[in-house]
Amino acid sequence: MIRIMRPAIALMAASSMVMAVAACSGGDSQNENSTGPSAGAKASGTVTWWGWTPDTPVAQRYIAQFNKVYPNITIKYTNYENADYAPTMSTAFQTGAGPDIFDVSAGGNVGGKQLWGDYAMDLAPVGKAALGDAWKDQFAPGYVDQLTFEDKVVALPLGGVAAGFFWIDKNLFDANGVPTELKTYADLKAACDKFAKARVQCFTMGTNSTDTFSTELLRTIMNSIDPTYYLRALHGKASWNDPVFTQSIDIMRRMQDDGIIGQDATSIKQYPEANNNFLSQKAAIVQMGTWYAQYAAKASMTASMQGAGVSNPKPFTMMPMVSPDLVGKGIVPQYVGEADYGLAINEKAKNPEAAKTFITWLSATKEGQQIVANAIDLVPALKGVQADWNNLGLVSPDIQIPAFKKLFADAAAVQESRNLYIAAETGNAQVIAVQQALADRSKSSAQIAKQAEAASVDVPEE
Amino acid sequence: MATPVTAAPSKPPAPGRRARFGGGASRRRHQRTPPGLRWILPAFVLCVGLIYFCIGYSGYISLLPWNWRPNRPETIEGFDSYVRAFHSPLFWTSLEHTLVFFIAAFVVQCVMGILFAALLHSRVYGATIFKVLIFVPVVIAPAIMAPVHRRVFAVDGPINWILQHLGLIHVNELGNRAWTGWVSWLLTHLGMENVTPNWIQPATSLWVIIAVQIWSSIGMAFILFYAAMGQIDPDLLEAARIDGAGNIRALVSIVVPNMKATILALAILNAITALKLFDYPYLITAGGPAHSSEFLGTYIYAELFGVSRHYGYAATLSILLLVLALGVSIIMSVTARERRAVPDIKGRRG
Numbered sequence: 077m078i079r080i081m082r083p084a085i086a087l088m089a090a091s092s093m094v095m096a097v098a099a100c101s102g103g104d105s106q107n108e109n110s111t112g113p114s115a116g117a118k119a120s121g122t123v124t125w126w127g128w129t130p131d132t133p134v135a136q137r138y139i140a141q142f143n144k145v146y147p148n149i150t151i152k153y154t155n156y157e158n159a160d161y162a163p164t165m166s167t168a169f170q171t172g173a174g175p176d177i178f179d180v181s182a183g184g185n186v187g188g189k190q191l192w193g194d195y196a197m198d199l200a201p202v203g204k205a206a207l208g209d210a211w212k213d214q215f216a217p218g219y220v221d222q223l224t225f226e227d228k229v230v231a232l233p234l235g236g237v238a239a240g241f242f243w244i245d246k247n248l249f250d251a252n253g254v255p256t257e258l259k260t261y262a263d264l265k266a267a268c269d270k271f272a273k274a275r276v277q278c279f280t281m282g283t284n285s286t287d288t289f290s291t292e293l294l295r296t297i298m299n300s301i302d303p304t305y306y307l308r309a310l311h312g313k314a315s316w317n318d319p320v321f322t323q324s325i326d327i328m329r330r331m332q333d334d335g336i337i338g339q340d341a342t343s344i345k346q347y348p349e350a351n352n353n354f355l356s357q358k359a360a361i362v363q364m365g366t367w368y369a370q371y372a373a374k375a376s377m378t379a380s381m382q383g384a385g386v387s388n389p390k391p392f393t394m395m396p397m398v399s400p401d402l403v404g405k406g407i408v409p410q411y412v413g414e415a416d417y418g419l420a421i422n423e424k425a426k427n428p429e430a431a432k433t434f435i436t437w438l439s440a441t442k443e444g445q446q447i448v449a450n451a452i453d454l455v456p457a458l459k460g461v462q463a464d465w466n467n468l469g470l471v472s473p474d475i476q477i478p479a480f481k482k483l484f485a486d487a488a489a490v491q492e493s494r495n496l497y498i499a500a501e502t503g504n505a506q507v508i509a510v511q512q513a514l515a516d517r518s519k520s521s522a523q524i525a526k527q528a529e530a531a532s533v534d535v536p537e538e
Numbered sequence: 539m540a541t542p543v544t545a546a547p548s549k550p551p552a553p554g555r556r557a558r559f560g561g562g563a564s565r566r567r568h569q570r571t572p573p574g575l576r577w578i579l580p581a582f583v584l585c586v587g588l589i590y591f592c593i594g595y596s597g598y599i600s601l602l603p604w605n606w607r608p609n610r611p612e613t614i615e616g617f618d619s620y621v622r623a624f625h626s627p628l629f630w631t632s633l634e635h636t637l638v639f640f641i642a643a644f645v646v647q648c649v650m651g652i653l654f655a656a657l658l659h660s661r662v663y664g665a666t667i668f669k670v671l672i673f674v675p676v677v678i679a680p681a682i683m684a685p686v687h688r689r690v691f692a693v694d695g696p697i698n699w700i701l702q703h704l705g706l707i708h709v710n711e712l713g714n715r716a717w718t719g720w721v722s723w724l725l726t727h728l729g730m731e732n733v734t735p736n737w738i739q740p741a742t743s744l745w746v747i748i749a750v751q752i753w754s755s756i757g758m759a760f761i762l763f764y765a766a767m768g769q770i771d772p773d774l775l776e777a778a779r780i781d782g783a784g785n786i787r788a789l790v791s792i793v794v795p796n797m798k799a800t801i802l803a804l805a806i807l808n809a810i811t812a813l814k815l816f817d818y819p820y821l822i823t824a825g826g827p828a829h830s831s832e833f834l835g836t837y838i839y840a841e842l843f844g845v846s847r848h849y850g851y852a853a854t855l856s857i858l859l860l861v862l863a864l865g866v867s868i869i870m871s872v873t874a875r876e877r878r879a880v881p882d883i884k885g886r887r888g
Contacts, residue, residue, distance in 0.1 A: 185844070286824065334712065508828045
C-alpha cells in the first residue's frame with residue numbers, strides 16, 4: 077500500500093514545489109512589471125480618487141475610457157469644492173482614511189505638493205517603468221520637477237495650466253454691439269458702459285474666499301506695469317510695499333468705480349458664484365485660466381449652465397481674450413502657468429497596483445492623454461498630444477478652434493510660473509489686499525501694500 | 539446539665555457608616571460603590587476617554603511646533619505658541635468681535651424675546667401661529683440658511699431692493715449703488731462716506747453675522763422668557779394692577795425682575811455661542827473680508843485647515859477658547875448664585 081502510495085506522494089510533493097515556485101516567480105514578475113500594461117491588465121478592484129478638479133463629468137469621461145481598456149478596475153471619483161479639499165484631505169490622512177489616488181498641484185493652497193506630498197508614494201519608478209529611463213523628458217518641460225517634493229515624485233502630471241487672461245461671452249458682446257477685442261482700459265470701460273445699459277454685469281469676480289483666484293487680476297495688473305516685478309517680489313528681491321503694488325491696488329479701485337468690477341466682488345466667491353454669473357450669462361467677462369475651456373463644448377456647457385441655475389440652457393460661444401492694457405504702458409501681460417495638477421498615490425493605498433495602472437494610463441500613455449486633451453481642461457502633459465479640435469463639439473468651431481489652438485500653444489510655452497513660488501502666507505496676504513482694495517476705502521493703497529509686505533514670506537529662488 | 543450553648547446576642551450595629559453598610563469586607567466594598575455607577579459607566583468612559591482625552595491631547599499638541607507635516611514633532615516647544623497668540627492682532631480682533639457679538643446679540647435677544655413673550659401672553663389672536671413663526675428659525679440648520687442669507691444681503695438682494703424703493707439707495711448708470719437721503723447724511727457725518735450698500739464689507743460684515751444670529755436664535759430667547767413669565771405668580775401682577783401699574787410698568791418692575799435667572803441663563807448661552815461661533819461666519823462671510831468678521835472658531839479653522847495648517851497653533855487657540863468658555867461660564871454661574879442668595883438673606887433679615 078505504502079509502495080503504491082509512494083509515487084503519488086512524490087508527485088504531489090513535486091507538484092506542490094512547482095506550484096510554489098511558480099507562485100513565487102509569478103509574484104516577482106508582477107512586481108517587476110507592475111506598471112506595465114500586462115500588470116495593469118491583471119490589476120483589478122476598486123480605487124478611490126479624490127480631487128478638486130476635474131469636474132465630475134470630465135472625470136467620468138476619463139474613467140469610462142479607462143474602463144474600456146481595464147474593465148476590472150473600478151474608479152470611484154469624488155469631487156470637492158476648492159475650499160473643502162484641504163480640510164477633507166487633512167482629516168482623512170490624519171485618520172488613515174485617505175483615498176487611493178488624490179490630486180496634487182505644483183503650488184497653491186488647495187492641493188499644493190508641499191501640503192500633501194508627505195502622504196504620497198514616490199512615483200518615479202512608475203514613470204520609469206512606463207516611459208523608460210528618459211521618462212521625465214516625455215512630459216512637458218519642468219512638469220515632473222514641479223510635482224517633485226523633497227526628491228520624491230509626488231504625482232505624475234496630468235496636464236498644465238495657464239492664466240492671466242479673460243474669458244468673454246461672445247453672444248453677449250455681439251448682442252450689445254461690443255467688439256470682442258478690447259485693447260485698452262478705455263475700450264474695456266466703453267464695453268462695460270454698454271453692458272450696464274443692458275443690465276448685464278461686465279466683469280464678475282469673487283473675493284469672498286481664501287482661495288487665490290481673486291489675486292489673478294492683481295497679478296495681471298502688476299505684470300502690465302512691470303513684467304518682472306511679481307516674481308522678484310515672491311523671491312524677496314522686491315518689496316510688496318512698492319509703487320507697482322500700490323498702483324495696482326489703485327487701478328483695481330478705479331475699475332470698481334468705473335463699473336468694470338462689480339460691487340458684489342467682496343460678497344461672492346469665484347466658485348461657485350462668479351462662475352455661475354458667467355455661465356448663466358449674467359456677466360460678460362470673467363477671469364479664469366485655460367481650465368475654463370472645458371465649458372466651451374456644447375455638452376459640457378449645457379451641463380454647466382444647468383448647474384449654474386439656467387433652466388433651459390442654450391450654449392453660448394465663449395472666447396479667450398488677452399487682457400486689455402489696463403495701465404496704459406502698452407505692456408500686454410504675459411500668461412503665467414505650470415503643471416496644473418497630477419495624480420498621486422496614497423502611501424497607504426488599499427489597491428496600489430490598480431491605482432498605478434490608472435495613473436499610468438491617464439498620464440503616461442498617448443491614449444489616456446488624448447482623452448485628457450479632448451476634455452480641454454488641461455494642456456496635455458505628455459509631449460506630442462493635442463486635442464482633437466475638430467471633434468470636440470465646440471459651440472462655434474470656426475472661430476473657437478483657431479483661438480483655442482493659439483491659447484493652448486501659448487499656454488504650453490509659458491515662461492512665468494503661476495503658483496509654484498507663492499508661499500501660503502503670501503497668497504493669503506494678497507487675498508486680503510484685494511479684499512481691502514475693493515471693500516475698504518478707509519485704507520489707502522500704501523497701507524494695504526505695507527500690510528501685504530508684512531504678512532508675506534519670501535520663497536528662495538531655485 | 540449541659541449548658542445550652544447559645545449564640546451570644548449580637549451587638550446592635552453601631553450607628554454610622556458600618557451600620558449603614560453592614561456585612562463583610564467584600565460586601566462593604568461592594569456597597570461603597572455608588573449605586574448608579576454601573577449605569578453611568580459607559581457614558582463616563584466615553585466622556586473621559588474621548589472628550590477629555592481630546593482636550594488633553596490638544597493641550598499637548600499646543601506645546602509642539604507642529605505645522606503641516608504629517609509626523610508629530612518629538613520636541614516640545616513650550617508656550618511659544620501661546621505667546622504668539624497673545625501677540626497676534628488677529629487673536630485680539632477675533633476676541634473683540636466675540637465681545638461685540640455677545641453684547642449685541644444678548645441685548646437684542648433679551649429685548650425682543652421679552653417683548654414677544656409679553657405680547658403672546660396677552661391673548662393675541664393667532665398666538666400659536668406667531669409662536670411657530672418666531673421659533674422656526676431655531677430649528678433650521680445654519681448650512682441651509684447661510685446661502686439664503688448670502689442672497690438676502692447681496693448687493694442686488696432683497697434688503698437693498700427694499701432700501702432702494704424706500705429712496706435710501708441710488709443706482710447709477712454703471713450699476714453701482716450708493717446711499718442717499720438721511721443714511722448718506724449720517725454716514726458722511728460719521729466719517730464713513732466710503733461705506734457703500736455692500737453688506738459684506740469690513741464696515742458691516744460683522745453686523746450681518748450678528749443680525750443673522752439674532753434672527754436664528756430669537757425664538758429660543760422667546761421660548762425661555764415665555765416659560766419664565768408663565769411661572770410668575772399672577773397675584774403679584776394682580777397686586778401691581780391694583781396699585782395702578784400699567785402694562786409697561788408691570789413689565790419693567792414685576793415681570794423682568796422675576797426673570798433674572800432666565801436672563802442669566804440666556805447670557806451664559808449667548809456667551810458660549812459667541813465663543814464657539816463658526817457656522818454663520820464661515821458660511822456667509824468666510825470670516826472676511828479682510829478678517830472683518832473673524833471669530834475664534836473661524837480663526838482656529840483657518841489655522842488648522844487653511845493655507846498654512848498650523849496644527850500646534852490651532853490647538854493653542856482651541857485651548858485658549860476652552861479656558862475662556864470655562865471662565866465665562868464659571869463667572870456667570872457664580873454671579874447667578876450670588877444674585878439668588880442676596881434676596882434670601884434680605885428676606886430673612888427683613
